[in-house]
Amino acid sequence: MRPDPDGPPVAGGLPRRTTDRVEDLVAWLLTGAALLVIVIAVLAGVGVQRREAERAALDRTSSSQTSAVLLEDAHVVSGEFGRAPAQVRARWADRGGREHVGVVPVMRSVPAGAGVVVWIDAAGEITSRPGGPASAVIGGTVAAVGVLCAGATPLLVIWLGVRRLTGRYNSRRWEQEWERVEPRWRRTVL
Numbered sequence: 001m002r003p004d005p006d007g008p009p010v011a012g013g014l015p016r017r018t019t020d021r022v023e024d025l026v027a028w029l030l031t032g033a034a035l036l037v038i039v040i041a042v043l044a045g046v047g048v049q050r051r052e053a054e055r056a057a058l059d060r061t062s063s064s065q066t067s068a069v070l071l072e073d074a075h076v077v078s079g080e081f082g083r084a085p086a087q088v089r090a091r092w093a094d095r096g097g098r099e100h101v102g103v104v105p106v107m108r109s110v111p112a113g114a115g116v117v118v119w120i121d122a123a124g125e126i127t128s129r130p131g132g133p134a135s136a137v138i139g140g141t142v143a144a145v146g147v148l149c150a151g152a153t154p155l156l157v158i159w160l161g162v163r164r165l166t167g168r169y170n171s172r173r174w175e176q177e178w179e180r181v182e183p184r185w186r187r188t189v190l
Contacts, residue, residue: 019166026162030155037151041144049140052131059130068092068118074106083107090116094124102126 068090076086085105093099104118104126121127 017170019169023162023166026159030159033155034152037148037155040151041147044147045140045144047140048143049136052136052139053133056131056133056136059127062122063119063127063130064095065117066092066094066120067115068104070104070106070110070112070114070116071101072112074108074110074114074116076107076109090118092118092120092124094120095122096124098124100124 069092071089071091074086074088076083085107086109087103088106089101090104091099091101092104100120102125104116106116110116119127119129
């Protein structure tokens with residue numbers, strides 16, 4: 001004789017309700033998927049950190065600092081969200097001594113003729129300051145967290161959806177059982 005499939009679990013046995021079995025199966029599958037997402041997030045973070053570190057090292061070897069002389073006044077505007085760099089025409093010399101004229105970013109208001117420090121690439125063109133090891137770590141961390149969030153969100157939505165469906169099914173079954181039991185229970189209590 002088979003025990004009641006919707007009865008209480010047998011000591012040491014698996015839950016007997018079908019919904020419990022469905023939740024257990026989904027929980028195991030989602031746990032496996034979550035572990036896979038964690039591994040992918042770590043690999044993505046390490047990969048991005050490695051690429052950013054290599055790029056920063058290449059930037060450090062191919063770029064250099066030099067002084068540029070401003071050809072016009074720099075007026076930096078401060079606002080609610082901080083200061084915006086002024087884009088000002090300036091003159092500078094590259095590593096070979098050739099003179100260049102172009103637009104440079106200036107972070108503070110200074111008059112024409114003032115010197116500002118700029119970064120140039122191998123061709124003598126203005127470039128951004130090369131990133132350091134911290135920027136590579138931050139990039140890798142952001143990538144890992146992004147992959148983790150992108151992967152965990154659908155898993156969480158699936159789990160909440162399964163829990164909602166099984167909860168509705170269980171509530172409906174409990175109401176049906178109560179309709180069947182309540183008349184007998186009422187007679188024994190009253």
